[in-house]
Amino acid sequence: KWLRSRYGENVAVTQFDDKKFPDHLAKQLQDGGCLLLENCTEDIDPMIDPVLDKIIVRAGRMQNIIINDKPHDFDDDFKLAMTTRLPNPLFTPELFAKALVIDMTVTMQGLEQQLLGQVIGKEKRELEEERAKLIEEVNENEKRLKEFEDRLLAQLAASKGNLIDDDELIATLADAKKASAEIKEKLAVAQETRKRITSASEEYRPVALRGSILYFLIVDMSQVSHMYQTSLPQFLRLFDEAITHSEPAQLTTKRISNIIAMMTRVVFEHITRGLFTAHRLLFVLTMACKTKLHARDATKLPHESFQTLLKGGAALSINETRVKPFPWIPDRAWLNIVALSEGAPKSFKLLPDYISRSERLWRDWYDAESPEITPVPEIEEKMEPFDRLLIVRSLREDRAMLAALSYVSIVLGKEYAEPLQLDFESVIETTTGLTPIIFLLSQGSDPSSLIEASAKRRKKQIIPQGGISMGQGQEQAAMDATLASFSGCGEWALLQNCHLGLKFLADLETVLVKTDPDTIGAEARVLITSEPHPRFPIGLLQMSIKLTNEPPPGIKTGIKRSYGWFNQEMLDSYRRPEWKAMLFAQCFIHSNVVERKKFGPIGFCIPYEFNQGDWQASVQFLQNHMATIGDDAKKGAQVSWITVRYMISEIQYGGRITDNKDRIMFNNL
Numbered sequence: 001k002w003l004r005s006r007y008g009e010n011v012a013v014t015q016f017d018d019k020k021f022p023d024h025l026a027k028q029l030q031d032g033g034c035l036l037l038e039n040c041t042e043d044i045d046p047m048i049d050p051v052l053d054k055i056i057v058r059a060g061r062m063q064n065i066i067i068n069d070k071p072h073d074f075d076d077d078f079k080l081a082m083t084t085r086l087p088n089p090l091f092t093p094e095l096f097a098k099a100l101v102i103d104m105t106v107t108m109q110g111l112e113q114q115l116l117g118q119v120i121g122k123e124k125r126e127l128e129e130e131r132a133k134l135i136e137e138v139n140e141n142e143k144r145l146k147e148f149e150d151r152l153l154a155q156l157a158a159s160k161g162n163l164i165d166d167d168e169l170i171a172t173l174a175d176a177k178k179a180s181a182e183i184k185e186k187l188a189v190a191q192e193t194r195k196r197i198t199s200a201s202e203e204y205r206p207v208a209l210r211g212s213i214l215y216f217l218i219v220d221m222s223q224v225s226h227m228y229q230t231s232l233p234q235f236l237r238l239f240d241e242a243i244t245h246s247e248p249a250q251l252t253t254k255r256i257s258n259i260i261a262m263m264t265r266v267v268f269e270h271i272t273r274g275l276f277t278a279h280r281l282l283f284v285l286t287m288a289c290k291t292k293l294h295a296r297d298a299t300k301l302p303h304e305s306f307q308t309l310l311k312g313g314a315a316l317s318i319n320e321t322r323v324k325p326f327p328w329i330p331d332r333a334w335l336n337i338v339a340l341s342e343g344a345p346k347s348f349k350l351l352p353d354y355i356s357r358s359e360r361l362w363r364d365w366y367d368a369e370s371p372e373i374t375p376v377p378e379i380e381e382k383m384e385p386f387d388r389l390l391i392v393r394s395l396r397e398d399r400a401m402l403a404a405l406s407y408v409s410i411v412l413g414k415e416y417a418e419p420l421q422l423d424f425e426s427v428i429e430t431t432t433g434l435t436p437i438i439f440l441l442s443q444g445s446d447p448s449s450l451i452e453a454s455a456k457r458r459k460k461q462i463i464p465q466g467g468i469s470m471g472q473g474q475e476q477a478a479m480d481a482t483l484a485s486f487s488g489c490g491e492w493a494l495l496q497n498c499h500l501g502l503k504f505l506a507d508l509e510t511v512l513v514k515t516d517p518d519t520i521g522a523e524a525r526v527l528i529t530s531e532p533h534p535r536f537p538i539g540l541l542q543m544s545i546k547l548t549n550e551p552p553p554g555i556k557t558g559i560k561r562s563y564g565w566f567n568q569e570m571l572d573s574y575r576r577p578e579w580k581a582m583l584f585a586q587c588f589i590h591s592n593v594v595e596r597k598k599f600g601p602i603g604f605c606i607p608y609e610f611n612q613g614d615w616q617a618s619v620q621f622l623q624n625h626m627a628t629i630g631d632d633a634k635k636g637a638q639v640s641w642i643t644v645r646y647m648i649s650e651i652q653y654g655g656r657i658t659d660n661k662d663r664i665m666f667n668n669l
Contacts, residue, residue: 003034003081007079010031011036030074085539113208134193138187141190142183207260207263215232224279226534227440227546313337316339318334372388424454440546446612446613448494462493483511492527497531505528512540513539551595554595555588558587579622645667
């Protein structure tokens, strides 16, 4: 934005993979304009090496630069700028020597100030307008003062003879003195006004602080997976949405509390629905810890305690620390205890001594089935919520995840510790055709049936029928489907397995950026499925909504998710009492088999890819069977339980089972 505003029409924006890049380069070299190369990777196109090396050939008054063995006119006013979305690009040392590299990444303090201005602009617009006007006046006064100083210095340098005899200089001095007094008086008034505005704005500082914490937490998640990319403009839209939809309140403190709660929830839902199940606890636990690390009250979490949670006793050696008192304590657990006593001395300084003198109490706690909810011997009364997480992580690492969920429930709320159900309908409502929806694929997850069911409910057509599976030679067909979605009556373009067409994704990003929103249908959507890939275009990830469709952990959440695929019409489609019972049994069976897969050979002797398709086929059979026997329980035929059990256990699910023991176990289910 700064480059475009500075150079105006003289700036040309392009990319290395743009077909017109050489033409833009030649034109800007000749006209002396600014060439802006966006989305650069770590590998810079060698075409611009002569420009970076400034290999300019002079022939009389003409200047030429040779690119690809072809001379081009060169103007001294030519400027070259390159931008990258990579958070920490590893450019070559030669590039650093040839070009000026500037880190434009926003800092936490800078973003906090920016968010403070945004929330003040929403909540107290008059203050923000007054502040902007004040900044403009201060800059103008400082500019006038600088002009007087420059004018006076210029006249002093040009003056000859006795300075007292220079009437013009004396007049300038008088004007400068008078103007300087006026300007200093205005600056003093402006300083007082600034203090008043700052004092009034500081009330909303907690909102800006929470927003800054959440943004950098989201940015850090990209280190877990390349697919977890989120741009600052996308986050600012979430921030604005939270302010708009938070509950109004008369008291400022209550209003601030409402905004913070809404913003935290909006960001949690937006990010969590795009995380794999294995990473969701990491995200919410880090959110809870970061919130307390930056707290500005008595609940502030010491940085040393947080480091102890992360590292434990990994840096210690069992041979160089205090001898463990009892053989039942594992070496690793004892090292964690020693590190805990040193890293969190407020609560655990004497922990090794407590354990040494009270073996029975600590052995009982150590052997407890649920130590995360069992009172801790001797120090229970003075422990804080984070202390419980530390002690469980140190002695019983197998229960650390449950202790982490308990800590999240205390700090953020119980709803943050529960699995989030994907609401695909709301995602469709809040997106447009220029905001692609990316499903991140994992083993056993297939969002095709979810997309098709949603399209059927909304009476939308998926083009082409069943979508396009990317592969060699499918790029043009996928682009045609996308453009047809834009130009049609709200069709959905479904592009599957796009990790096999990375070059197409770069072209798709360019099309989405250049397409005018007014030229596409309001109901058009672009849906993409892809496995995680380190070379997936960052720009496309940052402009998209990312979703995962993994089975949730636990039988209860699995059943709730299965019921989410029903609508009320299906539940009430038959009056027979067996109907809802069979639906519940089907949801229970599906959740059970999905959950058993996580236990490896204990769950099934051979791993099977049970998915939503098996559940849908079974439900369809149940519907057909009920339609066959009729809705009247007295006059119609009875439910053939033998047929139902055989079709579900031997055909729908059993068709995948190859091990006899697995088949026996499934039949018993």
